[in-house]
Amino acid sequence: MVDDVRVELARVVDRLRSMPLTQLAAAWGEYPSRAAGARALAQRLADRAADLGGRPRREVPDVGDVAVGDQVAVIGRDLLDLSPDDDLRTLAAADLRDFRLSV
8 A cells, every 4th residue: 555655656756857847837727737736736745744743734835846746755755754544545645646647
């Protein structure tokens, strides 16, 4: 189960890091850009990590489109470092997979 999250996280991060800036900046679904959608994904992962770690939720900052892949990578690893249960790992893996398949 942890491997599913790690695999999906790596795939999403690779896709974001290799995506041209023009594609990251282009409108995507309900978001003004793919980068904004990736930040929303990072926010969901950060919120789950905060809840799991008993910390207050904080807004994920906009560090720029070029860094959004790194941002998702760090926040995803932070969540995994907290040893989420099977349900949370399944949810995170599905969220990452859905993002990857739709971007």
